[in-house]
Amino acid sequence: MLRLFFCLPxxxxxxxxxxxxxxxEGSTSERTPRAExxxxxxxxxxxxxxxxxxxxxxxxxKSNRARIEAEGALEAARSAVDEARRALVLxxxxxxxxxxxxxxxxxxRARGRAEDAEAELQELEAMYAEEEFAALTKELxxxxxxxxxxxxLRALEFEVHKLAQLEQDTLPTKERELVRALGRAERxxxxxxLELTEADxxxxxxxxxxxxxxxxxxxxx
Amino acid sequence: MLAAxxxxxxxxxxxxxxxxxxxxxxxTLGGARERTPANPAPQAxxxxxxxxxxxxxWLLANQKADGSFAVGSLQxxxxxxxxxxxxxxxxxxxxALACMALLEAPPTDARSQxxxxxxxxxxxxxxxxxxxxxxxxxxxxxxYGFVALVEAxxxxxxxxxxxxxxxxxxxxxYLEILRANQIPSGGWAYYDDPxxxxxxxxxxxxxxxxxxxALARGEELGWVEDFELRQRATRYVTRxxxxxxxxxxxxxxxxxxxxxxxxNQTKGSLARTQVCNWGLAASGVRxxxxxxxxxxxxxxxxxxxxxxxxxxxxxxxxxxxxNSGYFYLFGHYYAALAIEALPEAEREGWHRQLRPHLTKVxxxxxxxxxxxxxxxxxxxxxAFLALALEHGRPVHGRPVER
Numbered sequence: 001m002l003r004l005f006f007c008l009p010x011x012x013x014x015x016x017x018x019x020x021x022x023x024x025e026g027s028t029s030e031r032t033p034r035a036e037x038x039x040x041x042x043x044x045x046x047x048x049x050x051x052x053x054x055x056x057x058x059x060x061x062k063s064n065r066a067r068i069e070a071e072g073a074l075e076a077a078r079s080a081v082d083e084a085r086r087a088l089v090l091x092x093x094x095x096x097x098x099x100x101x102x103x104x105x106x107x108x109r110a111r112g113r114a115e116d117a118e119a120e121l122q123e124l125e126a127m128y129a130e131e132e133f134a135a136l137t138k139e140l141x142x143x144x145x146x147x148x149x150x151x152x153l154r155a156l157e158f159e160v161h162k163l164a165q166l167e168q169d170t171l172p173t174k175e176r177e178l179v180r181a182l183g184r185a186e187r188x189x190x191x192x193x194l195e196l197t198e199a200d201x202x203x204x205x206x207x208x209x210x211x212x213x214x215x216x217x218x219x220x221x
Numbered sequence: 222m223l224a225a226x227x228x229x230x231x232x233x234x235x236x237x238x239x240x241x242x243x244x245x246x247x248x249t250l251g252g253a254r255e256r257t258p259a260n261p262a263p264q265a266x267x268x269x270x271x272x273x274x275x276x277x278x279w280l281l282a283n284q285k286a287d288g289s290f291a292v293g294s295l296q297x298x299x300x301x302x303x304x305x306x307x308x309x310x311x312x313x314x315x316x317a318l319a320c321m322a323l324l325e326a327p328p329t330d331a332r333s334q335x336x337x338x339x340x341x342x343x344x345x346x347x348x349x350x351x352x353x354x355x356x357x358x359x360x361x362x363x364x365y366g367f368v369a370l371v372e373a374x375x376x377x378x379x380x381x382x383x384x385x386x387x388x389x390x391x392x393x394x395y396l397e398i399l400r401a402n403q404i405p406s407g408g409w410a411y412y413d414d415p416x417x418x419x420x421x422x423x424x425x426x427x428x429x430x431x432x433x434x435a436l437a438r439g440e441e442l443g444w445v446e447d448f449e450l451r452q453r454a455t456r457y458v459t460r461x462x463x464x465x466x467x468x469x470x471x472x473x474x475x476x477x478x479x480x481x482x483x484x485n486q487t488k489g490s491l492a493r494t495q496v497c498n499w500g501l502a503a504s505g506v507r508x509x510x511x512x513x514x515x516x517x518x519x520x521x522x523x524x525x526x527x528x529x530x531x532x533x534x535x536x537x538x539x540x541x542x543x544n545s546g547y548f549y550l551f552g553h554y555y556a557a558l559a560i561e562a563l564p565e566a567e568r569e570g571w572h573r574q575l576r577p578h579l580t581k582v583x584x585x586x587x588x589x590x591x592x593x594x595x596x597x598x599x600x601x602x603x604a605f606l607a608l609a610l611e612h613g614r615p616v617h618g619r620p621v622e623r
Contacts, residue, residue: 124474136420137420
């Protein structure tokens with residue numbers, strides 16, 4: 001549309017120049033005012049035709065660009081769905097079992113340490129019970145052993161609790177988040193598919209309108 | 222760093238202890254004999270007489286005017302972290318070993334005088350005290366001080382009543398260290414761990430085993446009245462036995478054996494095995510049979526490369542199987558004693574294998590060390606070397622009491 005405004009003064013200006021030139025050559029030219037008016041009208045018709053042809057090109061270019069953009073958005077949406085699906089599968093098949101295995105190992109290790117501490121304390125108590133000697137120092141060593149066992153048992157409790165929390169809360173929450181993310185990505189994909197269709201239809205309609213206008217101008221000529 | 226290294230070198234090079242017999246100062250490496258193969262050719266006693274005499278000569282030349290050996294103060298920056306008292310405790314222990322070496326040496330006037338002066342010093346010097354909360358290295362003074370004086374008391378050269386009284390009086394101070402530091406499970410060692418207590422809680426098999434025969438003789442002499450002292454110690458060492466033939470470094474309620482290169486593997490126990498086998502056998506524990514002694518000695522020579530590679534490593538437990546440099550001469554001395562606990566007919570064969578592993582590490586000036594270059598290292602190392610060679614003297618034959 002802007003181009004039309006730029007073109008009109010150009011066309012009208014050049015017509016005025018032609019008219020002025022004709023006036024200056026009045027003594028030699030036989031053109032009448034009517035002829036000048038016809039020339040002006042003809043020139044305007046020619047410009048309108050050119051504008052209509054350009055508009056068809058413009059609409060075609062815009063339509064292509066809109067399609068490319070819509071296709072890019074669709075591709076990105078497809079990738080996002082793939083990523084979200086992959087993240088969910090990874091969580092279900094690898095990350096969750098690994099985290100559970102690691103936590104279970106933590107429980108097993110803590111249980112082993114507690115059993116070792118208990119066995120050592122029992123051995124120490126049995127060894128010390130064989131003889132009445134250095135009772136005070138023995139009590140220091142035994143209290144250290146009892147403390148070690150108590151700490152080992154508490155550590156085991158923590159590890160068991162951590163495993164339960166992982167199984168019942170952390171991993172299910174994580175999976176729910178990933179499922180929701182996949183749903184969002186799939187909806188975005190559907191939207192992108194629709195937007196591509198819309199872009200196609202919009203482009204086609206605009207082109208048809210521009211071509212119709214051009215055809216009309218050509219027929220009038 | 223360079224300043225510290227310079228100090229160490231200046232100290233090392235300037236020490237008369239490191240001077241060769243010609244009086245020329247020798248560098249740390251230059252003082253040692255050229256390294257021989259890991260499995261050198263066996264040597265007869267006649268082939269090592271000169272080396273043994275050189276060791277004795279070095280000890281005599283390095284005795285102080287007051288009869289003492291070594292010094293009781295810090296000499297090397299490697300050992301800066303120990304308590305001040307520990308250096309005195311190590312001097313007492315090294316001094317005791319020097320006396321033991323002179324006691325075993327064929328008597329000469331010079332050696333006898335040196336021995337008497339040495340024993341008088343050992344009996345009159347103050348007993349070492351606990352150095353710090355964790356550092357109870359003074360136990361080394363107690364262990365070897367007691368062993369040396371018991372050995373001296375058993376010698377015909379010190380039968381006189383005045384000597385017996387002097388030795389017994391001196392031994393009482395060292396015995397008191399042992400009595401006060403025997404851990405609840407019966408052993409002795411040289412560090413305590415939290416919670417620090419008057420009676421420590423950590424023991425080791427080797428430091429306990431080395432004193433067992435002396436405690437038995439101390440009982441015979443009437444010096445040790447609490448027979449449970451030795452019984453507890455014997456139980457401690459016996460509990461350190463592992464099915465492999467190795468001996469646990471320290472007794473744990475459940476034996477430690479983590480990983481294939483652990484110190485409690487046979488190859489990490491080569492030196493410990495000798496002292497534990499000998500200590501129990503020589504104090505009448507029947508489970509240590511000649512076959513058990515042979516197995517220990519066979520492993521010692523078969524895997525000797527692990528002691529060779531640890532020799533002179535300045536960082537404790539740096540080598541494979543956590544072997545330390547200072548296992549070397551200690552282990553060879555007790556290997557010689559373990560050999561002496563075997564039937565007489567087979568001893569020389571073992572000694573022939575042992576001798577070259579001693580002479581190959583002796584320095585040109587007659588001294589020996591397997592770890593650092595403090596005076597206590599050199600005195601103790603030279604004494605261990607002389608004792609090990611002397612126990613292989615063919616006429617030495619001293620049957621083990623069973």
